[in-house]
Amino acid sequence: MSEMQSTRRGRPGYDQQGILDVAVAAFNEYGYDATSIGMLAERLGLSKSAVYHHFGSKDEILDRALDTALSGLEAVVEDPLPATVDQDDAHAVARLEHVLRGAVHVLVDQLPAVTLLLRVRGNTEVERRALTRRRAFDRRITALVAEAQTEGTLRADIDASVVARLAFGMINSIVEWYRPGGREGADRLADDVVAIALDGLRRRSGDPASTPNS
Amino acid sequence: MSEMQSTRRGRPGYDQQGILDVAVAAFNEYGYDATSIGMLAERLGLSKSAVYHHFGSKDEILDRALDTALSGLEAVVEDPLPATVDQDDAHAVARLEHVLRGAVHVLVDQLPAVTLLLRVRGNTEVERRALTRRRAFDRRITALVAEAQTEGTLRADIDASVVARLAFGMINSIVEWYRPGGREGADRLADDVVAIALDGLRRRSGDPASTPNS
DNA sequence: GTCTATAGACCGATAGAC
DNA sequence: GTCTATCGGTCTATAGAC
Numbered sequence: 001m002s003e004m005q006s007t008r009r010g011r012p013g014y015d016q017q018g019i020l021d022v023a024v025a026a027f028n029e030y031g032y033d034a035t036s037i038g039m040l041a042e043r044l045g046l047s048k049s050a051v052y053h054h055f056g057s058k059d060e061i062l063d064r065a066l067d068t069a070l071s072g073l074e075a076v077v078e079d080p081l082p083a084t085v086d087q088d089d090a091h092a093v094a095r096l097e098h099v100l101r102g103a104v105h106v107l108v109d110q111l112p113a114v115t116l117l118l119r120v121r122g123n124t125e126v127e128r129r130a131l132t133r134r135r136a137f138d139r140r141i142t143a144l145v146a147e148a149q150t151e152g153t154l155r156a157d158i159d160a161s162v163v164a165r166l167a168f169g170m171i172n173s174i175v176e177w178y179r180p181g182g183r184e185g186a187d188r189l190a191d192d193v194v195a196i197a198l199d200g201l202r203r204r205s206g207d208p209a210s211t212p213n214s
Numbered sequence: 215m216s217e218m219q220s221t222r223r224g225r226p227g228y229d230q231q232g233i234l235d236v237a238v239a240a241f242n243e244y245g246y247d248a249t250s251i252g253m254l255a256e257r258l259g260l261s262k263s264a265v266y267h268h269f270g271s272k273d274e275i276l277d278r279a280l281d282t283a284l285s286g287l288e289a290v291v292e293d294p295l296p297a298t299v300d301q302d303d304a305h306a307v308a309r310l311e312h313v314l315r316g317a318v319h320v321l322v323d324q325l326p327a328v329t330l331l332l333r334v335r336g337n338t339e340v341e342r343r344a345l346t347r348r349r350a351f352d353r354r355i356t357a358l359v360a361e362a363q364t365e366g367t368l369r370a371d372i373d374a375s376v377v378a379r380l381a382f383g384m385i386n387s388i389v390e391w392y393r394p395g396g397r398e399g400a401d402r403l404a405d406d407v408v409a410i411a412l413d414g415l416r417r418r419s420g421d422p423a424s425t426p427n428s
Numbered sequence: 429g430t431c432t433a434t435a436g437a438c439c440g441a442t443a444g445a446c
Numbered sequence: 447g448t449c450t451a452t453c454g455g456t457c458t459a460t461a462g463a464c
Contacts, residue, residue: 014447030337034247036439049442050448058440093416119333123244155417158406162398165391166384166410173383184376192372196380200414202307203369250457264430266459 014044016064019054024065024112031119032062059126066120066130069106069113074133076102077140092148097198099144101190103171108178108186115175138164167197228258230278233268238279238326246276246330273340280334280344283320283327288347290316291354306362307412313358314411315404317385322392322400329389352378381411 022043026035037058041048055061081098107114117134120127138161145167146160154163171193178189236257240249251272255262269275295312321328331348334341352375359381360374368377385407392398398406 029335031245031247031335033245034337037441038439046447047449048440049450052441053447121243121245123248153417154415155409158409158415159398162403162406163410163415166387166407167415169387169390170380170384173379173387176383177379184373189376192376193380195369195372196377196414197410198414198416200410200412201368201372201377201381202412203367251459252457260429261431262458263432263460267429272458 014046014054016054019044019051020061020064020068021112023061024116027062027065028112028115028119032116059124062116062124063126063129065113066117066126069110069117070130070133070137072106072110072114073103073137076106077137077144089151090153092144092151093153093198096141096144096148096154097194099141100167100171100194100197103168104174104190104193105186107171107174108180108189111175111178111180114172118172118175138168141168170197228260228268230268233258233265234275234278234282235326237275238330241276241279242326242329242333246333273338276330276338277340277343279327280331280340283324283331284344284347284351286320286324286328287317287351290320291351291358303365304367306358306365307367310355310358310362310368311408311412313355314381314385314408317382318388318404318407319400321385321388322394322403325389325392325394328386332386332389352382355382384411 019040023035023040026040026043029035030039037048037051041051044051055064076099079098079102081095117130120130122128122131142161142164145154145163148154149156149160174189174193178184184192233254237249237254240254240257243249244253251262251265255265258265269278290313293312293316295309331344334344336342336345356375356378359368359377362368363370363374388403388407392403
């Protein structure tokens with residue numbers, strides 16, 4: 001967000017966000033380590049030194065990109081439910097469904113940054129800080145699952161942290177194949193994820209007949 | 215498999231499999247690109263040249279490791295169901311469940327190799343060949359899902375390829391957190407995956423009460 | 429089968445001119 | 447804000463002795 005291409009003056013060139021977009025795309029394409037500053041400079045039509053004018057180090061570029069993804073995800077768990085379905089006996093499961101849908105949307109809206117985040121392994125200090133924030137996010141999801149199990153709306157025969165990990169494993173895997181402009185929109189995709197995770201794929205007696213809509 | 219530590223003769227040292235194990239562990243820890251032959255040599259207690267005696271290139275090590283994972287997964291889809299539940303109206307869904315469980319087991323048994331496979335992005339010829347084999351595997355899963363939808367045992371309101379991708383996204387995400395020797399065994403984990411994917415997390419009226427068993 | 433030594437290329441980062 | 451030039455370091459791979 002920040003300033004867009006509103007009132008930039010002086011010599012034309014890249015601002016930090018413009019360089020960031022190109023860098024994240026390259027990191028996702030080749031991997032962070034395999035992407036040199038020289039390659040970024042080439043893609044930007046700049047020299048290496050010009051890139052170093054905008055960012056102090058390669059690590060700093062990564063840091064900024066990961067913050068974009070993490071901020072988006074953190075906003076999802078902090079976003080309270082629009083108080084429509086409030087205060088009944090399915091409060092936690094409704095919040096969980098809300099969070100699952102929100103996560104799918106963040107993932108689709110910030111696809112490059114989230115893709116980068118999910119490939120971080122913790123080999124540098126910047127990466128370890130990002131993983132710490134990711135784990136805090138995971139703990140909040142696990143707590144939400146446990147709450148829904150306690151209120152009786154979620155099956156309680158599977159460990160809450162395993163549920164949280166598998167559910168978000170399913171969501172996170174979307175970055176491996178989702179491409180904007182495809183047939184599947186974010187809303188539809190969120191519907192599919194929620195349908196599988198909460199209600200399951202198996203058709204039970206009493207289900208209405210349905211046909212594929214691809 | 216092949217020969218194990220049976221009848222090796224001559225100067226003691228590593229065979230290809232021994233080097234492979236160390237290499238895959240290092241690739242997973244630091245990433246393939248960030249792992250130098252020098253680091254492998256150091257871990258093995260050998261020189262760089264000694265490593266090049268066993269493998270012609272870094273790429274060849276990767277190729278062999280990916281083949282291990284892919285062979286395991288391919289064996290799962292080719293493995294016919296033990297003909298117990300054969301020939302009823304739930305043939306395809308039973309085969310799908312069998313494949314889901316088999317995939318979890320391969321993933322747990324060959325954790326390092328599968329982990330490596332799932333991080334391949336297709337930047338070299340070796341990686342692209344591996345991705346081609348992975349896509350062929352995905353297509354067979356999608357076909358199985360479509361078959362189960364046609365026979366009426368799986369809900370048909372979600373595109374078969376989306377179902378296949380999300381289900382295997384959930385399974386594949388296990389490599390991100392599963393560690394051998396943990397509380398969760400492979401069988402138990404496969405139960406959990408099948409329970410969520412096929413029956414869903416939501417508790418429905420009529421479900422027996424249950425308690426967590428962590 | 430393992431070693432030392434070295435080649436040739438590329439890396440991240442800096443200095444300083446314009 | 448962008449450039450050229452360059453430093454010190456690391457990488458994959460090869461050559462050849464033992």
